[in-house]
Amino acid sequence: MAAGSTAQAAPGEGRGFGPASGASLLDRVRDWRDRMVADPMFRSWAARFPLTRPVARRRARALFDLCAGFVYSQVLAACVRLRVFDLLSDGPKTSQAVAARTDLPPEAAVRLLEAAAALGLAARRSGGRYGLGPLGAAMVGNPGLAAMVEHHAVFYADLRDPVALLRGATGTGLARYWPYATGGAAAGLGPLEVTAYSALMAASQPLVAEEVLGAYDLRRHRCLLDVGGGEGGFLCAAGAAAPDLRLVLFDLPAVAERARARLDAAGLSSRATVAGGDFLADALPTGADIVSLVRVLHDHDEDGALALLRAVRRALPPGGTLLLAEPMSGTPGAEPVGEAYFGFYLLAMGRGRPRTPAEIGALLRAAGFADTRPRRTSTPLLTGLMTARAA
Numbered sequence: 185m186a187a188g189s190t191a192q193a194a195p196g197e198g199r200g201f202g203p204a205s206g207a208s209l210l211d212r213v214r215d216w217r218d219r220m221v222a223d224p225m226f227r228s229w230a231a232r233f234p235l236t237r238p239v240a241r242r243r244a245r246a247l248f249d250l251c252a253g254f255v256y257s258q259v260l261a262a263c264v265r266l267r268v269f270d271l272l273s274d275g276p277k278t279s280q281a282v283a284a285r286t287d288l289p290p291e292a293a294v295r296l297l298e299a300a301a302a303l304g305l306a307a308r309r310s311g312g313r314y315g316l317g318p319l320g321a322a323m324v325g326n327p328g329l330a331a332m333v334e335h336h337a338v339f340y341a342d343l344r345d346p347v348a349l350l351r352g353a354t355g356t357g358l359a360r361y362w363p364y365a366t367g368g369a370a371a372g373l374g375p376l377e378v379t380a381y382s383a384l385m386a387a388s389q390p391l392v393a394e395e396v397l398g399a400y401d402l403r404r405h406r407c408l409l410d411v412g413g414g415e416g417g418f419l420c421a422a423g424a425a426a427p428d429l430r431l432v433l434f435d436l437p438a439v440a441e442r443a444r445a446r447l448d449a450a451g452l453s454s455r456a457t458v459a460g461g462d463f464l465a466d467a468l469p470t471g472a473d474i475v476s477l478v479r480v481l482h483d484h485d486e487d488g489a490l491a492l493l494r495a496v497r498r499a500l501p502p503g504g505t506l507l508l509a510e511p512m513s514g515t516p517g518a519e520p521v522g523e524a525y526f527g528f529y530l531l532a533m534g535r536g537r538p539r540t541p542a543e544i545g546a547l548l549r550a551a552g553f554a555d556t557r558p559r560r561t562s563t564p565l566l567t568g569l570m571t572a573r574a575a
């Protein structure tokens with residue numbers, strides 16, 4: 185953290201690697217329970233004893249799911265790659281029909297459909313047919329999610345050796361996929377280097393924009409600057425939600441080019457301005473009364489995050505608003521999303537980490553913001569949201 189900063193929450197403080205404190209009564213009870221469960225004799229007894237058997241079965245299932253999660257993910261990947269959900273979306277089909285449409289051997293189609301049915305992605309229907317399952321139905325008409333699943337092939341390869349990742353392995357697939365994170369002069373990236381990640385972000389942006397715009401009314405503002413705004417998907421959605429809002433986007437030059445084309449195609453060229461540059465080196469455009477950072481801060485380690493927030497603060501007038509949206513650590517009910525998924529994703533990418541709202545709040549105050557407030561979104565798993573006021 186920069187010298188003289190007032191952000192006192194050290195990275196990870198209160199999250200298991202801060203200073204140790206005395207064990208509470210609850211800690212001692214948990215230690216006792218863990219010692220019991222760690223004993224094979226106890227486990228064997230508890231799996232048979234009627235009162236403890238249901239808990240033992242639930243724990244065994246939870247542990248099995250952790251062992252096998254990578255297989256489940258690949259069943260989903262096969263369904264996405266073979267467009268199985270699109271196929272089933274116009275009505276249940278026999279396995280032979282699915283085999284013919286996906287170019288799979290008939291027995292392989294049955295194997296895939298049975299696995300998908302067991303995972304809630306498909307469901308057995310009458311007459312030996314298969315329809316969408318409750319989770320497969322949520323994949324239909326969701327190209328952003330399908331794109332996420334497809335790009336996981338890169339992450340999956342990086343996770344082959346998780347210990348090497350933790351020990352600082354470089355040259356990962358995700359580092360190549362997101363070349364701004366580790367590649368040196370980000371502003372020099374060319375069109376080819378930004379295409380894959382920009383397209384993925386554009387495809388998945390509608391999911392995020394719906395959450396953010398459902399939780400925060402932009403109509404009270406005059407001009408929105410979206411920093412690291414990608415291809416402009418968030419600005420297009422913001423422009424539709426707030427028809428009088430002026431729109432400004434800042435991103436790396438090669439991404440800004442893509443945004444310009446997209447905003448023009450959306451008929452927003454008279455309301456929108458696009459600027460290209462490096463937000464860690466160049467001044468941001470001024471004149472906006474609200475700045476958004478959508479899925480940007482978690483890409484940065486502490487120094488970069490603070491430098492970025494300070495640049496945003498300089499671009500805002502006193503009283504201006506910052507809107508910060510990204511998946512956050514410690515989100516109740518979605519803890520594995522922040523800590524496990526994004527923790528390891530950003531590790532493989534080579535920079536950044538997910539933060540709790542308290543950690544983000546501390547960085548914001550250090551950068552000259554006040555009134556830092558977490559806001560409720562309808563699906564916190566997709567994105568957390570915070571606002572702050574330029575002090």
Ligand SMILES: CC(C)=CCC/C(C)=C/CC/C(C)=C/C=C/C(C)=C/C=C/C=C(C)/C=C/C=C(C)/C=C/C=C(C)/C=C/CC(C)(C)O
Pocket residue numbers: 322329332362479480482483529530533563566
């Ligand atoms: C109709 C009747 C009678 C009953 C219906 C019952 C009912 C109410 C059912 C509910 C149906 C419903 C509304 C389902 C909704 C499902 C939803 C909203 C599912 C959403 C799932 C979202 C997922 C799985 C999101 C995944 C996101 C991922 C993997 C994001 C990855 C992001 C990355 C890699 C970002 C990278 C950027 C970087 C580099 C970190 O900065």
Ligand SMILES: C[S@@+](CC[C@H](N)C(=O)[O-])C[C@H]1O[C@@H](n2cnc3c(N)ncnc32)[C@H](O)[C@@H]1O
Pocket residue numbers: 364370371385386389392411412413414415417418434435436439461462463464477478479480483
């Ligand atoms: C994870 S993407 C998020 C894009 C968009 N906000 C969204 O949610 O779809 C991060 C964005 O920050 C941009 N970016 C990264 N480093 C940058 C830098 N130093 N200066 C300007 N933009 C940068 C990237 O080009 C990319 O568009």
